[in-house]
Amino acid sequence: MPTTTPTGGGRRRAAASVPDLVARARDGDPRSVARLISLVEDESPLLREVMAALAPHTGHAQIIGITGSPGVGKSTSTSALVTELRRHGRRVGVLAVDPSSPFSGGALLGDRVRMQDHALDRDVYIRSMASRGHLGGLSWTTPQALRVLDAAGCDVILIETVGVGQSEVEIAGLADTTVVLLAPGMGDGIQAAKAGILEIGDLYVVNKADRDGADQVRRDLRSMLALADRPEGAWRPPIVKTVAQRAEGLDEVVAKLEEHFDWLQSAGELEQRRTRRARDEIEAIAVTALRSRWGDVHGRSELDELAAAVATGKSDPYTAADELLEAFTE
Incomplete structure (x- = not known):
């Protein structure tokens, strides 16, 4: 698609190209998806037109939020989860929210080292987004970027947060299913209670389960979840152990994600x-x-x-x- 220049009526040509951008994005063209997300990040004057054009094509993707403290293996787990979802034939979008990334947009496939395995897969779209000084873990433009990926035909969209500030609470507000990652040796059992993530997690994953203490983290979590006051028929968050680096336990994670999505719909x-x-x-x-x-x-x-x-x-x-x-x- 030709690049629009900033002079000589460039804005008019860009405005006329919005329907074309949306059509190409819906056909899975990664460059058009990148352009639309850049319009979101840049707060373009065309954003209203873009959102209006996308609206009829949204509401189909399952949105999964992935959060947890730094060091628990979020990026590795996200990459392994993408691999498992692709094995099930799902088209996957990933929004990775960075705390202080200086770029304004344009990141295409494979911009995170741990996700390079998916760089050549046209059914996987990975985009890093700067939090742009936002105090929590999510950029304020994230909801609209989600709409772009949803309309572009992604079956599943993963949002990976930086795991700082209020990101845990924010991710629960954006996702259909919130996955909280923990790991042994990091005091995560105690931190879980302090941070209040027992209230927002739909699925708990104890990563690095080959390390000492993984079973203890799982027992602590199970004990704390048992104390939660849940109404009759409410979802009871499962706890899954994984070793993301070896792709162990990811099949069970996907199964639980599907189970939760089915429950969301039926309830x-x-x-x-x-x-x-x-x-x-x-x-x-x-x-x-x-x-x-x-x-x-x-x-x-x-x-x-x-x-x-x-x-x-x-x-x-x-x-x-x-x-x-x-x-x-x-």
Whole structure:
């Protein structure tokens, strides 16, 4: 696809190319996917048009968040999980959120050393995103980047966080399923209780299970999870041991992920989580706009209906935010 120049009417040509970019991305063209995510990261004026074009094609991918303390093997586990998912015939997207990456976009396949094995696989898309000074572990543009990968036909999207700050809480707000990684010898059993991750994890993975102490971490987790007050019929997070470097236990991880996704659908929880996620996204866009005009404001009840429309692909977050603003000014 020709590159748009910044002069001589370049913006008009870029605007005209949005439908083409979306069509190519939906056909699995990695360069078009990269361009769309770059528009997201750069807060392009075309972003509203992009989101509106993508909206009808979203809502199909299973979104899995992967978090845990630094050193537990998140990148290695993510790469091994990609391999296992590909073995099951899934198209996979990976968003790896870096804490202080200086680049603004354009990363294509294989930009993380541990994921080089997937660099030539056209059914795997890997993108690093800078957190851009965000205090938690996720960039504020991550929800919209997820929409790009969803519309591009990814069956599963993995979000790997840096595992610092409030990333654990944030990942639960973005993912259908949250995977929390722990490892022996790092005090993770105690840290799990302190950080409150027992409330947000849907699946716990004790990585580096060939090391001493792995069974103890698993016992500690099981004991703490048993103390959690869960209503009748609620999901009870399983604990899986893995050795990601040797791809051991990843088949069980995928099985549990599928089991959880089935439960989400049967229990009606998937729709609730996605609507809640869309509601938060709409509110963030609307509140940012309102703050720029009138200062800080509170959310409004119209968000619930608008969030449901966005979650089902009947609208996009920018159109919904505009409708919220109109309601606010009436």
